[in-house]
Amino acid sequence: MTEPMNRALLPAGLHDVLPREAAFEATIVERLMAEFASNGFERVKPPLIEFEASLLSGPGAAMATQTFRLMDPVSQRMLAIRPDMTLQVARIATTRLANEPRPLRLSYGGQVLRVKGSQLRPERQFGQVGVELIGTLQPTADAEVVLLAYRALKAAGVTNISVDLNVPTLVSSVCRGLDLPEDETFRLRQALDRKDAAEVAAVGGKAADLLTGMMGASGPADRAIELLAALDLPETAEADRRRLNEVVRLIRTAAPELMLTVDPVEHRGFEYQTGISFTLFSRGVRGELGRGGRYRAGGKAPAGDNGSSLSGEPATGFTLYLDTVLRAVPDPAPIPKVFLPIGTDPTEGERLRAEGWVTVRALDALDDPAAEARRLRCTHVFAGGQILSAV
Template sequence: MTDPINRALLPAGLHDVLPREAAFEATIVEKLMAEFALNGFDRVKPPLIEFEASLLSGPGAAMATQTFRLMDPVSQRMLALRPDMTLQVARIATTRLANEPRPLRLSYGGQVLRVKGSQLRPERQFGQVGVELIGTLLPTADAEVVLLAYRALDAVGVNNISVDLNVPTLVPAVCRALDLPDDETARLRQALDRKDAAEVAAVGGKAADLLASLMRASGPADRAVELLAALDLPEAAEGDRQRLTEVVRLIRAGAPRLMLTVDPVEHRGFEYQTGISFTLFSRGVSGELGRGGRYRAGARKPGSQGEPATGFTLYLDTVLRAVPDPAPSPRVFLPLDTQESDGARLRSEGWVTVRALESFDEPAAEARRLHCTHIFTGGGILPAA
């Protein structure tokens, strides 16, 4: 005889979101989306599942190992469940909205599913909200998305926000300019991600001293910009340095109190980024609040180069841990004989109403059983306790 199925058991990395937490998440999502809308970003809603060939083409190839796949019984083609929404929004921008004026500002919110979690984020299904700014290479666009992420998180109550700026294209530019072989470059990138100065010195060859100087430039943004300005970078890397300097200046002007750091050699998690990128944190909260940066959104016309784009994604599971728990909404119990007009009036005043479906000898006891804080009686509201 087999054991009965435990219907509450879910696969690793998946979980039910229960009433209070679900309502809290929905409120935070709408506040974030409202902030995006106020800044001119129009909401789009891509499907949960797409053709594998479309979803995982171009930059999407970086997410291939994190993607669930299945066969479509209708088309007999392979489908993929989205592991990230940025790729879908980029597809919409370069296909359905290809003729819209640029720069194009789009926002989104929804659930994603990944094959496995990470040490910091064991969840395999979680919510994402974010924006994409498509069709411009201007550094003002890089600064705009960083500042919008900061303002949106601040608007929902996240405290002690910090932004770490990264330039994942800088190290490859230096290595190419110095003619380092690909295998050596790959080893150097791993060593730099680990901040392993000894390994950089051992395998860096003629690039070792310069890369060590880049690694030492990590830290507070103003200091990092000053140290980078003193380095003798190859001409191929000069554009990255100038853009970083300008983006730091623009962010400082827009948010002087924002905690801003720079790590010019970080690469992990930015595999498909093509320029200034960033990670969002909150002091005392484990994990990243979100990530963003430059990438190529794909081509609007066959044979043309992909459109320049930048944006960010916020991870709701981490954001919710960074936001103070909401005070429970006041709930008032309405006995069976309560007039509908009274219930409507109470709801217009901000009360959550719970209507009785039968008469009770002790309505206050029933109110407490249903987690109501108050009871409507005699035309007035009394505590249920």
């Protein structure tokens, strides 16, 4: 005879969010969304499940191995549970909002589910909030989303924020400009992902010195820009370099205090990005706060695309990961709660709530309201027309 399953047991990577943490998360989401809205980004709300063929088309194919699938008993078609919300917002922009004026600014927030977690993020279900800026190729758009991510995180209470800028297309542009064969480019890409300078030198051929120089340009943004400027890049990579220079200049002008770094050869996690991309961190906090970058909404850009192809609409944006963001924000102070004994005038409760108090009503007549207040974890009790400490 099998033992009954523990009802509190959940699958790996899933967990319940209990009252205090749930309230804290809701508060942080409100702060982030308010910052997005104040910068002109309008909120959309896509469904949790979509047709697989739609959700995983184009750039969505990069998330195929992380996607849960199930059969729709109504349509008899395969459905997919969203592993990321960026793909859905891009779909909305290029279909339902196709006739809206560009650039289109959209924001979103919700839960996503993935097949498996990672070493840094073991959670399989977690919250995302973010924005998408769709319909423009201007470097000012790249800078706008980086700066908005920075300011939104600051508004939520995150400190010691840093941004690492990347150009996922730069290596491909260099290899294409030097006419390297695809298999060699692939091996170089893998070596660069591992930051394996010896392997780059061994297989890089005529690109070895140039790619090694690009690896050495990683670090603080001003130094990286200076080192990249000294490299003799092929013409195919010039557009990427010019855009990076301009985006760094714009960010530096608007937020000189921001810790800004550049890694020109980083590619992992940016498989469907087509230009300037970035990762957000907070010193001392495990994992990434979020990621963003340029991509093609509604289409799949060819390898090495620098954002100028006609495959889909040009777009850029970012996603913040709430599990990491919450780790980066100081624990909230306990919420003051006032216990209202039976017989308290309802208008008094309304007045207290208008003043910002949380009220908890008694459901029975009590000899010792203060003791009941303490039992229910209320900090205060209303008695004789006054708010008294329950401690």
